[in-house]
Amino acid sequence: MTDLLHLNWGLLAPELTIVIIATVITVADLVMNDKGDRRVFGWISVIGIIIAIYFTVNQLNNPNGVEYLLNNTYRVDSFGSLFKLIFLVGTGLVFIMAINYIDKKEIKYDGEMYYLLLTALLGAMMMASSADLITLYIGLELLSISSYIMAGMKKNNLKSNEAAYKYVIIGGVSSAIFLYGASYIYGLTGTSNIIEMASRLPNAYHGDYKFYVYLGSFMMLVGLAYKISVVPNYMWAPDVYEGAPTPITAFLSVISKAAGFAIITRIFVTLFVPLVIAVDPKTNQQMTFFSHELALYLAVIAALTMIVGNTMALRQTNVKRLLALSSVAQAGYILVPLATLTVVSVNNIIFYLMAYLLMNIGVFTVVTIVNKDAGTEDIRSFAGLYHRSPLLGVAMTFFLMSLAGLPITAGFIGKFNIFVGALIEDAYWLAGVMLLTSVISYFYYFNIVRQMYMRPGHTEAPLRVAYSLQLVILLTFLGTVLIGLLPNVALDFIANNLNINDMFNLGITK
Protein backbone atom coordinates (compact mmCIF):
# COMPACT_ATOMS: atom_id res chain seq x y z
CA MET A 1 0.00 0.00 0.00
CA THR A 2 1.37 3.39 -0.97
CA ASP A 3 1.72 5.92 1.76
CA LEU A 4 -0.98 8.47 1.11
CA LEU A 5 1.09 11.14 2.79
CA HIS A 6 3.62 11.00 -0.02
CA LEU A 7 1.17 11.42 -2.85
CA ASN A 8 1.39 14.68 -4.71
CA TRP A 9 -1.43 16.50 -2.94
CA GLY A 10 -0.29 19.73 -4.60
CA LEU A 11 -2.36 18.58 -7.57
CA LEU A 12 -5.45 19.36 -5.53
CA ALA A 13 -4.33 22.95 -4.82
CA PRO A 14 -7.19 24.73 -6.68
CA GLU A 15 -9.86 22.55 -5.06
CA LEU A 16 -8.28 22.75 -1.60
CA THR A 17 -8.22 26.54 -1.83
CA ILE A 18 -11.96 26.56 -2.51
CA VAL A 19 -12.69 24.03 0.27
CA ILE A 20 -10.72 26.04 2.82
CA ILE A 21 -12.37 29.34 1.86
CA ALA A 22 -15.83 27.72 1.94
CA THR A 23 -15.22 26.23 5.40
CA VAL A 24 -13.82 29.47 6.79
CA ILE A 25 -16.80 31.43 5.47
CA THR A 26 -19.26 28.88 6.88
CA VAL A 27 -17.76 29.19 10.35
CA ALA A 28 -17.43 32.98 10.11
CA ASP A 29 -21.06 33.21 9.03
CA LEU A 30 -22.12 31.31 12.15
CA VAL A 31 -20.01 33.42 14.47
CA MET A 32 -21.03 36.78 12.99
CA ASN A 33 -24.13 38.43 14.41
CA ASP A 34 -27.27 38.47 12.29
CA LYS A 35 -27.08 42.11 11.27
CA GLY A 36 -23.42 42.02 10.20
CA ASP A 37 -22.51 42.95 6.64
CA ARG A 38 -21.74 39.70 4.88
CA ARG A 39 -20.55 41.20 1.62
CA VAL A 40 -17.02 40.82 2.94
CA PHE A 41 -17.46 37.04 2.49
CA GLY A 42 -18.07 37.65 -1.19
CA TRP A 43 -14.81 39.56 -1.53
CA ILE A 44 -12.91 36.89 0.42
CA SER A 45 -14.34 34.31 -2.01
CA VAL A 46 -13.25 36.40 -5.01
CA ILE A 47 -9.71 36.50 -3.60
CA GLY A 48 -9.83 32.73 -3.01
CA ILE A 49 -10.98 32.19 -6.59
CA ILE A 50 -8.13 34.34 -7.90
CA ILE A 51 -5.66 32.19 -5.92
CA ALA A 52 -7.29 29.05 -7.34
CA ILE A 53 -7.00 30.50 -10.86
CA TYR A 54 -3.29 31.04 -10.21
CA PHE A 55 -2.86 27.37 -9.19
CA THR A 56 -4.89 26.17 -12.18
CA VAL A 57 -2.86 28.25 -14.64
CA ASN A 58 0.28 26.72 -13.13
CA GLN A 59 -1.13 23.28 -13.85
CA LEU A 60 -1.59 24.09 -17.54
CA ASN A 61 1.10 22.63 -19.78
CA ASN A 62 2.22 20.22 -17.10
CA PRO A 63 5.57 18.79 -18.27
CA ASN A 64 4.69 15.46 -16.64
CA GLY A 65 1.62 15.07 -18.83
CA VAL A 66 -1.36 13.65 -17.00
CA GLU A 67 -0.98 13.19 -13.27
CA TYR A 68 -3.47 11.46 -11.05
CA LEU A 69 -4.28 10.65 -7.44
CA LEU A 70 -6.03 7.64 -5.95
CA ASN A 71 -6.41 5.48 -9.04
CA ASN A 72 -7.63 8.19 -11.39
CA THR A 73 -10.49 9.31 -9.16
CA TYR A 74 -8.82 12.69 -9.36
CA ARG A 75 -6.62 13.70 -12.26
CA VAL A 76 -4.97 16.78 -13.67
CA ASP A 77 -5.11 16.86 -17.44
CA SER A 78 -5.27 19.69 -19.94
CA PHE A 79 -8.96 19.13 -20.65
CA GLY A 80 -9.93 19.43 -16.99
CA SER A 81 -7.69 22.42 -16.32
CA LEU A 82 -9.16 24.44 -19.20
CA PHE A 83 -12.68 23.71 -18.00
CA LYS A 84 -11.69 24.62 -14.44
CA LEU A 85 -10.47 27.99 -15.71
CA ILE A 86 -13.90 28.59 -17.26
CA PHE A 87 -15.66 27.67 -13.98
CA LEU A 88 -13.37 29.78 -11.82
CA VAL A 89 -13.52 32.92 -13.97
CA GLY A 90 -17.29 32.55 -14.35
CA THR A 91 -17.92 32.05 -10.64
CA GLY A 92 -15.63 34.96 -9.78
CA LEU A 93 -17.75 37.26 -11.96
CA VAL A 94 -20.97 35.80 -10.53
CA PHE A 95 -19.67 36.60 -7.04
CA ILE A 96 -19.21 40.26 -7.89
CA MET A 97 -22.74 40.25 -9.31
CA ALA A 98 -24.13 38.55 -6.18
CA ILE A 99 -22.41 41.01 -3.83
CA ASN A 100 -24.25 43.86 -5.53
CA TYR A 101 -27.51 41.99 -5.99
CA ILE A 102 -28.20 40.68 -2.52
CA ASP A 103 -30.94 42.49 -0.68
CA LYS A 104 -31.38 41.52 2.97
CA LYS A 105 -35.12 41.88 2.65
CA GLU A 106 -35.34 39.22 -0.04
CA ILE A 107 -32.47 36.95 0.91
CA LYS A 108 -32.36 36.71 4.67
CA TYR A 109 -29.49 34.25 4.98
CA ASP A 110 -27.17 35.90 2.49
CA GLY A 111 -24.04 34.33 4.01
CA GLU A 112 -25.25 30.94 2.84
CA MET A 113 -25.35 32.11 -0.75
CA TYR A 114 -21.60 32.73 -0.76
CA TYR A 115 -20.51 29.39 0.56
CA LEU A 116 -23.08 27.48 -1.45
CA LEU A 117 -21.72 29.16 -4.58
CA LEU A 118 -18.27 27.94 -3.55
CA THR A 119 -19.39 24.36 -2.93
CA ALA A 120 -21.22 24.37 -6.25
CA LEU A 121 -18.00 25.57 -7.89
CA LEU A 122 -16.15 22.75 -6.13
CA GLY A 123 -18.62 20.23 -7.55
CA ALA A 124 -18.10 21.64 -11.03
CA MET A 125 -14.32 21.37 -10.65
CA MET A 126 -14.63 17.75 -9.55
CA MET A 127 -16.75 17.07 -12.62
CA ALA A 128 -13.97 18.40 -14.83
CA SER A 129 -11.04 16.55 -13.33
CA SER A 130 -11.93 12.97 -12.70
CA ALA A 131 -11.88 9.84 -14.80
CA ASP A 132 -14.05 7.80 -12.48
CA LEU A 133 -17.81 7.61 -12.86
CA ILE A 134 -18.41 7.56 -9.11
CA THR A 135 -16.33 10.67 -8.44
CA LEU A 136 -17.85 12.37 -11.47
CA TYR A 137 -21.27 11.62 -10.07
CA ILE A 138 -20.37 12.95 -6.61
CA GLY A 139 -19.16 16.16 -8.26
CA LEU A 140 -22.43 16.34 -10.20
CA GLU A 141 -24.48 15.96 -7.02
CA LEU A 142 -22.40 18.47 -5.08
CA LEU A 143 -23.06 21.00 -7.84
CA SER A 144 -26.74 20.06 -8.14
CA ILE A 145 -27.63 20.04 -4.44
CA SER A 146 -25.94 23.40 -3.88
CA SER A 147 -27.84 24.75 -6.90
CA TYR A 148 -31.21 23.50 -5.61
CA ILE A 149 -30.76 25.46 -2.40
CA MET A 150 -29.50 28.55 -4.20
CA ALA A 151 -32.50 28.53 -6.56
CA GLY A 152 -34.76 28.80 -3.51
CA MET A 153 -32.69 31.46 -1.77
CA LYS A 154 -35.53 34.02 -1.74
CA LYS A 155 -37.40 32.18 0.98
CA ASN A 156 -40.57 34.27 0.92
CA ASN A 157 -40.88 34.45 -2.85
CA LEU A 158 -43.33 31.94 -4.35
CA LYS A 159 -41.58 31.81 -7.72
CA SER A 160 -38.27 31.10 -6.05
CA ASN A 161 -39.82 28.27 -4.05
CA GLU A 162 -41.39 26.85 -7.18
CA ALA A 163 -38.03 27.04 -8.95
CA ALA A 164 -36.22 25.16 -6.19
CA TYR A 165 -38.94 22.53 -6.00
CA LYS A 166 -39.03 21.87 -9.74
CA TYR A 167 -35.27 21.80 -9.89
CA VAL A 168 -35.01 19.23 -7.08
CA ILE A 169 -37.60 16.92 -8.60
CA ILE A 170 -36.26 17.01 -12.15
CA GLY A 171 -32.67 16.87 -10.94
CA GLY A 172 -33.42 13.83 -8.79
CA VAL A 173 -35.18 11.98 -11.58
CA SER A 174 -32.39 12.76 -14.04
CA SER A 175 -29.73 11.59 -11.59
CA ALA A 176 -31.58 8.32 -11.19
CA ILE A 177 -31.75 7.82 -14.96
CA PHE A 178 -28.06 8.64 -15.34
CA LEU A 179 -27.09 6.21 -12.58
CA TYR A 180 -29.25 3.47 -14.03
CA GLY A 181 -27.59 3.88 -17.42
CA ALA A 182 -24.14 4.00 -15.83
CA SER A 183 -24.88 0.80 -13.93
CA TYR A 184 -25.39 -1.03 -17.24
CA ILE A 185 -22.05 0.17 -18.58
CA TYR A 186 -20.45 -0.76 -15.26
CA GLY A 187 -22.04 -4.20 -15.40
CA LEU A 188 -20.60 -4.80 -18.86
CA THR A 189 -17.08 -3.63 -18.06
CA GLY A 190 -16.59 -4.30 -14.34
CA THR A 191 -14.85 -1.00 -13.61
CA SER A 192 -15.91 2.54 -12.84
CA ASN A 193 -12.78 4.07 -14.34
CA ILE A 194 -13.88 5.41 -17.71
CA ILE A 195 -10.51 4.93 -19.41
CA GLU A 196 -10.43 1.24 -18.46
CA MET A 197 -14.11 1.05 -19.34
CA ALA A 198 -13.26 2.36 -22.79
CA SER A 199 -10.76 -0.45 -23.34
CA ARG A 200 -13.25 -3.12 -22.27
CA LEU A 201 -16.41 -1.77 -23.85
CA PRO A 202 -15.60 -2.87 -27.44
CA ASN A 203 -15.50 -6.46 -26.17
CA ALA A 204 -18.93 -6.11 -24.66
CA TYR A 205 -20.23 -4.34 -27.74
CA HIS A 206 -18.91 -6.90 -30.21
CA GLY A 207 -20.00 -9.69 -27.91
CA ASP A 208 -23.73 -10.08 -27.59
CA TYR A 209 -24.33 -7.06 -25.39
CA LYS A 210 -24.87 -4.43 -28.05
CA PHE A 211 -28.32 -3.68 -26.72
CA TYR A 212 -27.02 -2.94 -23.22
CA VAL A 213 -24.35 -0.60 -24.58
CA TYR A 214 -27.04 1.35 -26.44
CA LEU A 215 -29.36 1.37 -23.46
CA GLY A 216 -26.62 2.46 -21.06
CA SER A 217 -25.26 5.24 -23.25
CA PHE A 218 -28.75 6.44 -24.10
CA MET A 219 -29.85 6.66 -20.46
CA MET A 220 -26.61 8.34 -19.39
CA LEU A 221 -27.15 10.99 -22.04
CA VAL A 222 -30.78 11.55 -21.05
CA GLY A 223 -29.75 11.90 -17.41
CA LEU A 224 -27.01 14.37 -18.21
CA ALA A 225 -29.26 16.30 -20.62
CA TYR A 226 -30.87 18.00 -17.64
CA LYS A 227 -27.56 19.52 -16.53
CA ILE A 228 -27.09 21.23 -19.90
CA SER A 229 -30.87 21.69 -20.36
CA VAL A 230 -31.31 20.20 -23.80
CA VAL A 231 -34.19 18.16 -25.23
CA PRO A 232 -35.61 15.93 -23.67
CA ASN A 233 -34.88 17.55 -20.33
CA TYR A 234 -35.06 21.30 -20.84
CA MET A 235 -38.55 22.17 -19.50
CA TRP A 236 -37.28 23.12 -16.07
CA ALA A 237 -35.01 25.84 -17.43
CA PRO A 238 -37.50 28.73 -17.94
CA ASP A 239 -39.20 28.25 -14.56
CA VAL A 240 -36.01 27.77 -12.58
CA TYR A 241 -34.17 30.62 -14.31
CA GLU A 242 -37.11 32.93 -13.69
CA GLY A 243 -37.51 32.07 -10.02
CA ALA A 244 -33.87 31.95 -8.97
CA PRO A 245 -32.04 35.14 -7.93
CA THR A 246 -30.43 36.65 -11.05
CA PRO A 247 -26.77 35.93 -10.14
CA ILE A 248 -27.75 32.31 -9.51
CA THR A 249 -29.49 32.24 -12.87
CA ALA A 250 -26.22 33.40 -14.41
CA PHE A 251 -24.39 30.68 -12.49
CA LEU A 252 -26.82 28.00 -13.66
CA SER A 253 -26.74 29.11 -17.25
CA VAL A 254 -22.95 29.40 -17.48
CA ILE A 255 -21.00 27.37 -14.92
CA SER A 256 -23.51 24.62 -14.33
CA LYS A 257 -23.99 24.20 -18.06
CA ALA A 258 -20.24 24.23 -18.77
CA ALA A 259 -19.79 21.58 -16.06
CA GLY A 260 -22.47 19.50 -17.77
CA PHE A 261 -20.58 19.79 -21.04
CA ALA A 262 -17.33 18.84 -19.29
CA ILE A 263 -18.81 15.60 -17.99
CA ILE A 264 -20.65 14.78 -21.24
CA THR A 265 -17.57 15.43 -23.36
CA ARG A 266 -15.36 13.45 -21.00
CA ILE A 267 -17.66 10.44 -20.86
CA PHE A 268 -18.66 10.32 -24.49
CA VAL A 269 -15.34 11.15 -26.11
CA THR A 270 -13.40 8.82 -23.82
CA LEU A 271 -15.90 6.02 -23.56
CA PHE A 272 -17.55 5.76 -26.94
CA VAL A 273 -15.07 7.08 -29.47
CA PRO A 274 -12.74 4.06 -29.15
CA LEU A 275 -15.63 1.98 -30.42
CA VAL A 276 -15.20 3.68 -33.77
CA ILE A 277 -11.80 2.17 -34.33
CA ALA A 278 -12.61 -1.22 -32.87
CA VAL A 279 -12.26 -4.10 -35.28
CA ASP A 280 -14.97 -6.70 -35.53
CA PRO A 281 -13.30 -10.03 -34.66
CA LYS A 282 -15.56 -12.02 -36.96
CA THR A 283 -15.39 -10.12 -40.23
CA ASN A 284 -12.14 -8.23 -39.56
CA GLN A 285 -13.78 -4.98 -40.59
CA GLN A 286 -13.78 -1.69 -38.75
CA MET A 287 -16.94 -1.25 -36.78
CA THR A 288 -18.56 2.12 -36.50
CA PHE A 289 -20.69 2.74 -33.48
CA PHE A 290 -20.36 6.24 -32.18
CA SER A 291 -19.78 7.91 -35.53
CA HIS A 292 -23.05 6.65 -36.95
CA GLU A 293 -25.67 5.82 -34.41
CA LEU A 294 -24.91 7.67 -31.22
CA ALA A 295 -23.73 10.66 -33.25
CA LEU A 296 -26.99 10.66 -35.13
CA TYR A 297 -28.84 10.61 -31.85
CA LEU A 298 -26.76 13.52 -30.55
CA ALA A 299 -27.37 15.40 -33.80
CA VAL A 300 -31.13 14.94 -33.52
CA ILE A 301 -31.04 16.17 -29.91
CA ALA A 302 -28.96 19.17 -30.95
CA ALA A 303 -31.31 20.03 -33.82
CA LEU A 304 -34.46 19.67 -31.68
CA THR A 305 -32.88 21.75 -28.92
CA MET A 306 -32.00 24.55 -31.32
CA ILE A 307 -35.49 24.56 -32.82
CA VAL A 308 -37.37 24.33 -29.51
CA GLY A 309 -35.20 26.85 -27.66
CA ASN A 310 -35.25 29.48 -30.38
CA THR A 311 -38.92 29.23 -31.28
CA MET A 312 -40.16 29.15 -27.69
CA ALA A 313 -38.07 32.21 -26.88
CA LEU A 314 -39.96 34.23 -29.50
CA ARG A 315 -43.06 34.72 -27.37
CA GLN A 316 -41.44 35.41 -24.02
CA THR A 317 -42.01 38.74 -22.31
CA ASN A 318 -40.03 38.01 -19.15
CA VAL A 319 -36.38 38.68 -19.87
CA LYS A 320 -35.11 35.88 -17.61
CA ARG A 321 -37.37 33.32 -19.26
CA LEU A 322 -36.20 34.60 -22.63
CA LEU A 323 -32.56 34.19 -21.64
CA ALA A 324 -33.33 30.73 -20.24
CA LEU A 325 -34.67 29.58 -23.60
CA SER A 326 -31.83 31.34 -25.38
CA SER A 327 -29.42 29.34 -23.22
CA VAL A 328 -31.29 26.16 -24.14
CA ALA A 329 -30.69 27.05 -27.78
CA GLN A 330 -27.02 27.82 -27.08
CA ALA A 331 -26.63 24.36 -25.53
CA GLY A 332 -27.95 22.99 -28.81
CA TYR A 333 -25.20 24.79 -30.73
CA ILE A 334 -22.54 23.43 -28.37
CA LEU A 335 -23.83 19.87 -28.88
CA VAL A 336 -23.19 20.12 -32.62
CA PRO A 337 -19.39 19.56 -32.38
CA LEU A 338 -20.04 16.48 -30.23
CA ALA A 339 -22.41 15.12 -32.84
CA THR A 340 -19.97 15.82 -35.67
CA LEU A 341 -16.77 14.72 -34.04
CA THR A 342 -13.52 15.94 -35.59
CA VAL A 343 -10.05 16.45 -34.10
CA VAL A 344 -10.89 20.04 -33.18
CA SER A 345 -14.34 19.37 -31.75
CA VAL A 346 -13.24 19.67 -28.13
CA ASN A 347 -11.35 22.88 -28.96
CA ASN A 348 -14.54 24.26 -30.51
CA ILE A 349 -16.60 23.31 -27.46
CA ILE A 350 -14.16 24.98 -25.09
CA PHE A 351 -13.88 28.06 -27.29
CA TYR A 352 -17.64 28.43 -27.53
CA LEU A 353 -18.02 27.95 -23.77
CA MET A 354 -15.45 30.71 -23.20
CA ALA A 355 -17.32 33.05 -25.53
CA TYR A 356 -20.62 32.00 -23.95
CA LEU A 357 -19.24 32.68 -20.48
CA LEU A 358 -18.27 36.23 -21.42
CA MET A 359 -21.44 37.18 -23.27
CA ASN A 360 -23.90 35.51 -20.94
CA ILE A 361 -22.37 36.84 -17.72
CA GLY A 362 -22.36 40.26 -19.40
CA VAL A 363 -26.03 40.00 -20.33
CA PHE A 364 -27.04 38.84 -16.86
CA THR A 365 -25.08 41.65 -15.23
CA VAL A 366 -26.98 44.19 -17.32
CA VAL A 367 -30.24 42.38 -16.53
CA THR A 368 -29.41 42.54 -12.80
CA ILE A 369 -28.83 46.29 -13.00
CA VAL A 370 -31.90 47.05 -15.12
CA ASN A 371 -34.31 44.79 -13.23
CA LYS A 372 -33.19 46.09 -9.88
CA ASP A 373 -33.75 49.65 -11.08
CA ALA A 374 -37.12 48.96 -12.72
CA GLY A 375 -38.37 46.50 -10.10
CA THR A 376 -39.74 44.23 -12.84
CA GLU A 377 -38.36 41.50 -15.06
CA ASP A 378 -40.50 42.46 -18.03
CA ILE A 379 -38.66 43.01 -21.29
CA ARG A 380 -40.06 46.56 -21.38
CA SER A 381 -37.84 47.46 -18.43
CA PHE A 382 -35.10 47.85 -21.06
CA ALA A 383 -36.99 50.66 -22.79
CA GLY A 384 -34.87 53.76 -23.21
CA LEU A 385 -31.78 52.17 -21.67
CA TYR A 386 -29.54 53.71 -24.32
CA HIS A 387 -30.64 57.22 -23.35
CA ARG A 388 -30.23 56.56 -19.66
CA SER A 389 -26.83 54.94 -19.86
CA PRO A 390 -25.31 54.92 -23.36
CA LEU A 391 -22.30 52.76 -22.44
CA LEU A 392 -24.48 50.11 -20.80
CA GLY A 393 -26.70 50.10 -23.87
CA VAL A 394 -23.77 49.66 -26.24
CA ALA A 395 -22.27 46.88 -24.12
CA MET A 396 -25.64 45.08 -23.99
CA THR A 397 -25.94 45.41 -27.78
CA PHE A 398 -22.60 43.70 -28.24
CA PHE A 399 -23.49 40.90 -25.80
CA LEU A 400 -26.73 40.28 -27.65
CA MET A 401 -24.96 40.39 -31.01
CA SER A 402 -22.54 37.83 -29.68
CA LEU A 403 -25.37 35.58 -28.50
CA ALA A 404 -27.02 35.94 -31.89
CA GLY A 405 -23.71 35.16 -33.60
CA LEU A 406 -23.00 38.35 -35.54
CA PRO A 407 -19.46 39.31 -36.64
CA ILE A 408 -16.82 41.12 -34.59
CA THR A 409 -17.96 39.26 -31.49
CA ALA A 410 -16.68 36.11 -29.80
CA GLY A 411 -20.01 34.35 -30.33
CA PHE A 412 -19.65 34.70 -34.09
CA ILE A 413 -16.24 33.03 -34.18
CA GLY A 414 -17.44 30.22 -31.93
CA LYS A 415 -20.54 29.59 -33.99
CA PHE A 416 -18.59 29.84 -37.23
CA ASN A 417 -16.10 27.18 -36.08
CA ILE A 418 -18.90 24.87 -35.03
CA PHE A 419 -20.67 25.46 -38.35
CA VAL A 420 -17.55 24.69 -40.37
CA GLY A 421 -16.96 21.58 -38.24
CA ALA A 422 -20.46 20.34 -39.11
CA LEU A 423 -19.86 21.00 -42.81
CA ILE A 424 -16.54 19.09 -42.77
CA GLU A 425 -18.35 16.07 -41.38
CA ASP A 426 -21.00 16.36 -44.14
CA ALA A 427 -23.79 17.05 -41.64
CA TYR A 428 -25.42 19.55 -44.00
CA TRP A 429 -28.89 19.23 -42.52
CA LEU A 430 -27.54 19.95 -39.02
CA ALA A 431 -25.63 22.99 -40.30
CA GLY A 432 -28.84 24.10 -42.05
CA VAL A 433 -30.88 23.82 -38.86
CA MET A 434 -28.21 25.79 -37.03
CA LEU A 435 -28.27 28.54 -39.64
CA LEU A 436 -32.06 28.79 -39.77
CA THR A 437 -32.57 28.81 -36.01
CA SER A 438 -29.84 31.45 -35.66
CA VAL A 439 -31.85 33.65 -37.99
CA ILE A 440 -34.95 33.05 -35.86
CA SER A 441 -32.99 34.01 -32.77
CA TYR A 442 -32.21 37.47 -34.24
CA PHE A 443 -35.85 38.31 -33.78
CA TYR A 444 -35.96 38.01 -30.01
CA TYR A 445 -32.43 39.26 -29.37
CA PHE A 446 -33.08 42.38 -31.40
CA ASN A 447 -36.39 42.87 -29.69
CA ILE A 448 -34.36 43.79 -26.60
CA VAL A 449 -32.09 46.03 -28.70
CA ARG A 450 -35.14 47.75 -30.15
CA GLN A 451 -36.47 48.41 -26.65
CA MET A 452 -33.17 49.94 -25.63
CA TYR A 453 -32.82 52.34 -28.55
CA MET A 454 -36.26 53.05 -29.97
CA ARG A 455 -38.77 52.84 -27.15
CA PRO A 456 -39.21 55.70 -24.71
CA GLY A 457 -38.53 54.68 -21.13
CA HIS A 458 -40.62 55.66 -18.15
CA THR A 459 -37.77 57.85 -16.98
CA GLU A 460 -34.78 59.63 -18.51
CA ALA A 461 -32.76 59.69 -15.30
CA PRO A 462 -29.19 58.39 -15.72
CA LEU A 463 -28.71 54.88 -14.41
CA ARG A 464 -26.13 54.56 -11.66
CA VAL A 465 -24.01 51.42 -11.75
CA ALA A 466 -21.79 50.23 -8.91
CA TYR A 467 -18.06 50.28 -9.69
CA SER A 468 -17.64 46.54 -9.23
CA LEU A 469 -20.45 45.85 -11.72
CA GLN A 470 -18.87 48.33 -14.14
CA LEU A 471 -15.71 46.24 -13.85
CA VAL A 472 -17.62 43.02 -14.65
CA ILE A 473 -19.25 44.63 -17.68
CA LEU A 474 -15.95 46.11 -18.85
CA LEU A 475 -14.18 42.74 -18.57
CA THR A 476 -16.87 40.75 -20.33
CA PHE A 477 -17.32 43.44 -22.98
CA LEU A 478 -13.58 43.63 -23.74
CA GLY A 479 -13.40 39.83 -23.79
CA THR A 480 -16.34 39.51 -26.17
CA VAL A 481 -15.06 42.13 -28.60
CA LEU A 482 -11.35 41.30 -28.43
CA ILE A 483 -11.91 37.58 -28.97
CA GLY A 484 -14.19 38.59 -31.82
CA LEU A 485 -11.50 40.76 -33.40
CA LEU A 486 -8.49 38.59 -32.59
CA PRO A 487 -9.89 35.06 -32.32
CA ASN A 488 -6.46 33.52 -32.89
CA VAL A 489 -5.27 34.57 -29.46
CA ALA A 490 -7.94 32.47 -27.79
CA LEU A 491 -7.82 29.67 -30.35
CA ASP A 492 -4.04 29.38 -29.99
CA PHE A 493 -4.34 29.45 -26.22
CA ILE A 494 -6.72 26.49 -26.34
CA ALA A 495 -4.71 24.65 -29.00
CA ASN A 496 -1.46 25.11 -27.05
CA ASN A 497 -2.93 24.00 -23.75
CA LEU A 498 -5.24 21.22 -24.83
CA ASN A 499 -3.82 17.82 -25.61
CA ILE A 500 -6.75 15.69 -26.61
CA ASN A 501 -4.78 12.48 -26.05
CA ASP A 502 -4.81 13.29 -22.34
CA MET A 503 -8.39 12.11 -22.18
CA PHE A 504 -7.42 8.59 -23.19
CA ASN A 505 -4.22 8.50 -21.17
CA LEU A 506 -4.21 6.77 -17.80
CA GLY A 507 -1.41 9.07 -16.65
CA ILE A 508 1.21 8.76 -13.96
CA THR A 509 1.31 9.14 -10.24
CA LYS A 510 4.24 10.02 -8.07
Add this chain to the structure above:
Amino acid sequence: MDQIYNNSYLFMAIFLLLGIFLPFATIWVIGPFLRPHNPTKEKISTYESGVEPTGDAMVQFNVRYYLFALLFVIFDVETVFLYPWAVAYDNLSSFALIEMVIFVFMLAVGLAYAWKKKVLTWD
Protein backbone atom coordinates in the same frame (compact mmCIF):
# COMPACT_ATOMS: atom_id res chain seq x y z
CA MET B 1 -22.58 -15.79 -18.84
CA ASP B 2 -24.99 -14.42 -21.39
CA GLN B 3 -27.64 -16.91 -20.31
CA ILE B 4 -27.28 -16.03 -16.65
CA TYR B 5 -27.37 -12.30 -17.29
CA ASN B 6 -30.60 -12.49 -19.25
CA ASN B 7 -32.22 -15.20 -17.18
CA SER B 8 -31.60 -13.44 -13.90
CA TYR B 9 -34.65 -11.30 -14.63
CA LEU B 10 -36.73 -14.47 -14.72
CA PHE B 11 -35.47 -15.39 -11.25
CA MET B 12 -36.20 -11.88 -10.08
CA ALA B 13 -39.74 -12.09 -11.41
CA ILE B 14 -40.29 -15.46 -9.71
CA PHE B 15 -39.04 -14.16 -6.37
CA LEU B 16 -41.09 -11.00 -6.72
CA LEU B 17 -44.28 -12.98 -7.32
CA LEU B 18 -43.51 -15.38 -4.48
CA GLY B 19 -42.78 -12.43 -2.20
CA ILE B 20 -46.20 -10.98 -2.92
CA PHE B 21 -48.03 -14.32 -2.86
CA LEU B 22 -46.73 -15.79 0.41
CA PRO B 23 -47.87 -13.05 2.84
CA PHE B 24 -51.26 -12.97 1.18
CA ALA B 25 -51.59 -16.73 1.45
CA THR B 26 -50.62 -16.91 5.12
CA ILE B 27 -52.85 -14.07 6.25
CA TRP B 28 -55.98 -14.43 4.18
CA VAL B 29 -56.03 -17.79 2.37
CA ILE B 30 -54.52 -20.58 4.47
CA GLY B 31 -54.29 -18.76 7.80
CA PRO B 32 -58.03 -18.62 8.66
CA PHE B 33 -58.26 -22.44 8.30
CA LEU B 34 -55.31 -23.19 10.55
CA ARG B 35 -55.55 -20.68 13.40
CA PRO B 36 -58.12 -20.90 16.24
CA HIS B 37 -60.62 -18.04 16.29
CA ASN B 38 -61.10 -16.93 19.91
CA PRO B 39 -60.94 -13.13 20.26
CA THR B 40 -61.09 -11.50 23.71
CA LYS B 41 -61.03 -7.80 24.54
CA GLU B 42 -57.38 -7.96 25.57
CA LYS B 43 -56.36 -9.75 22.39
CA ILE B 44 -57.88 -7.32 19.94
CA SER B 45 -56.46 -4.23 21.64
CA THR B 46 -53.40 -2.56 20.08
CA TYR B 47 -50.04 -3.90 21.26
CA GLU B 48 -48.02 -1.09 22.78
CA SER B 49 -45.05 -2.81 24.45
CA GLY B 50 -47.22 -4.24 27.20
CA VAL B 51 -48.45 -0.82 28.35
CA GLU B 52 -52.09 0.20 28.32
CA PRO B 53 -52.67 1.67 24.86
CA THR B 54 -53.56 5.35 24.87
CA GLY B 55 -54.72 7.63 22.09
CA ASP B 56 -55.03 7.04 18.38
CA ALA B 57 -52.49 5.17 16.23
CA MET B 58 -52.57 7.95 13.63
CA VAL B 59 -50.60 10.56 15.60
CA GLN B 60 -49.19 13.59 13.85
CA PHE B 61 -45.50 14.05 14.52
CA ASN B 62 -43.82 17.40 14.95
CA VAL B 63 -41.96 18.32 11.78
CA ARG B 64 -38.86 18.92 13.88
CA TYR B 65 -38.39 15.17 14.21
CA TYR B 66 -37.31 15.31 10.60
CA LEU B 67 -34.36 17.58 11.39
CA PHE B 68 -33.40 15.39 14.33
CA ALA B 69 -33.54 12.34 12.07
CA LEU B 70 -31.25 14.07 9.57
CA LEU B 71 -28.76 14.96 12.28
CA PHE B 72 -28.91 11.42 13.58
CA VAL B 73 -28.15 10.01 10.12
CA ILE B 74 -25.09 12.25 9.80
CA PHE B 75 -23.60 10.93 13.03
CA ASP B 76 -24.67 7.42 12.19
CA VAL B 77 -22.62 7.62 9.02
CA GLU B 78 -19.73 9.06 11.00
CA THR B 79 -19.77 5.95 13.19
CA VAL B 80 -19.85 3.71 10.14
CA PHE B 81 -16.63 5.35 8.93
CA LEU B 82 -14.99 5.61 12.36
CA TYR B 83 -15.46 1.99 13.34
CA PRO B 84 -13.44 0.24 10.60
CA TRP B 85 -10.90 3.03 10.84
CA ALA B 86 -10.42 2.35 14.55
CA VAL B 87 -10.22 -1.43 14.03
CA ALA B 88 -7.55 -1.12 11.33
CA TYR B 89 -5.76 1.80 12.95
CA ASP B 90 -2.50 -0.06 13.68
CA ASN B 91 -2.06 -0.94 10.02
CA LEU B 92 -2.74 2.56 8.73
CA SER B 93 -0.21 5.30 8.22
CA SER B 94 -0.24 8.56 10.12
CA PHE B 95 -2.11 10.05 7.18
CA ALA B 96 -5.24 8.16 8.18
CA LEU B 97 -5.27 10.10 11.44
CA ILE B 98 -5.07 13.43 9.56
CA GLU B 99 -7.84 12.32 7.22
CA MET B 100 -10.12 11.35 10.08
CA VAL B 101 -9.44 14.60 11.93
CA ILE B 102 -10.47 16.52 8.80
CA PHE B 103 -13.59 14.37 8.44
CA VAL B 104 -14.65 14.83 12.07
CA PHE B 105 -13.89 18.55 11.85
CA MET B 106 -16.17 18.92 8.82
CA LEU B 107 -18.96 17.13 10.68
CA ALA B 108 -18.34 19.35 13.70
CA VAL B 109 -18.81 22.39 11.45
CA GLY B 110 -22.10 20.83 10.34
CA LEU B 111 -23.17 20.33 13.95
CA ALA B 112 -22.20 23.90 14.81
CA TYR B 113 -24.32 25.05 11.86
CA ALA B 114 -27.31 23.06 13.08
CA TRP B 115 -26.81 24.37 16.61
CA LYS B 116 -26.60 27.98 15.50
CA LYS B 117 -29.68 27.58 13.27
CA LYS B 118 -31.58 26.40 16.40
CA VAL B 119 -32.19 22.87 15.18
CA LEU B 120 -31.35 21.49 18.62
CA THR B 121 -33.88 23.61 20.51
CA TRP B 122 -37.44 22.36 20.47
CA ASP B 123 -39.41 25.62 20.53
